[in-house]
Amino acid sequence: MRFYTGHLKLLEIYFGIAQVTSGNADWMQHENTIVIIVEDDTRTKTYGGARVQLADGVLPLPIETAIGKYDPKIYSYVKKGSAEICGLWNSKEVAGMGIGSQVLVRVGVVLSAQLPIDTYHVLCAPITTRVGKRVGFVIDESLGNKGTFFYPKDDFLATAMLIDDCFELPHADPKEKLLISDLRENPIQSKIEVGPKGSYEVNYNLRIPTHVHSAL
Template sequence: MEEHKPHIDNLYFKAFRAVDNREACMKFIEGHTHVLEIFGITQITSAKIDWVLNPDVFVILVTAEEGGRALAGGRIHQANHKNPLPIEDAVGYMDERIYQMVEERTDAGTGELCGLWNSWDIAGLGIGSMHLSTACVAYADLINLSTLFGLCAPATYRNSIRGGFRVINEIGINGKFYYPKEDLTATSILVDDIKGLPLTHEPERSIAMNMRANSITQQQIQSKTGESITLHFDLTI
């Protein structure tokens, strides 16, 4: 018997600095952990929870009502010469060139989009991770990052390329690593130009640019069942 899914008319995408909202961080962790457990994934560096104490971590949380249960989320970790990015912890022991790549970009402003997850409540509507990842890429510019790393699973690879990431062919096996376990692969990716987003497809590029110019925006979309859903984005710093 299929579990009844709540009706969703609105989705709220709210950005915040992790150390400023512990309660929302706990909602993120609970939702992310649940999704990973469904897929039997436990050893994954972006699932560690010490990021809640890092002032250089920013979160975008998705809820169906303001202050409600987390339905999706993503994080941006800003490199700071102190806390390694999750991608460094994940693949550095397999290819140490990642350390130099991050180090070379840190002073100009770099970070990593990580911990991106969707609950079934959202996936079941036919709303993938594209809206969330576009908001994260837009937000990266608002916190003065010039480049953005990522480590994506096969399921999110296509959307990552649409969003303006390129494969980091310089490391791993043409960018690929066996991670988080030997029978799974992850691809290392990078946005080289957060300001210009030259590789980002349309309409995602225009949407990201609009989010930067107007940090509070709305977007009307249709679910796969034909119902209208309003997406509310609040990327205020």
């Protein structure tokens, strides 16, 4: 609920919630959705988050709902073994620290090694396309206008991106690949991260509980 409330506030500010498919709350009852949150030590204050939603034929991925009417090919792309990183946001309090643009995207890719998936989708705003490329996403030029769509508003450009090998990450930046590998091998650890506004400590706990594995 803390993830949902924080995300909703930002969507209302920037777009008006009705226009953004990732603002839909159906995922809250979906057993194949994993929520990632960044919170303080007391676990009462949430600074940001993202979701990983697996394609299971029960709940469409947000990218299907968002661009399906513009390019129906997305429906044949999304099948079992696909997932999407979506709903990424961070609060104004941590703006400029790299949490939304760096840490959460990396964590989403880290988690893919624990999941039964090989293909990752994401729909990026212009500012996060660069971050997506760094962790291994490539623009899916077979969709839309060479991968781009006007979404969620006519003056806002979104880019469909794809990782087609979640394990090897052939297109990831070499430095980023090392960071991802380290978190995959040591999912519970503390480390200093450096963002545009300086450094800060993050206590990572990226082990997906076993009951989630059994549900998948």
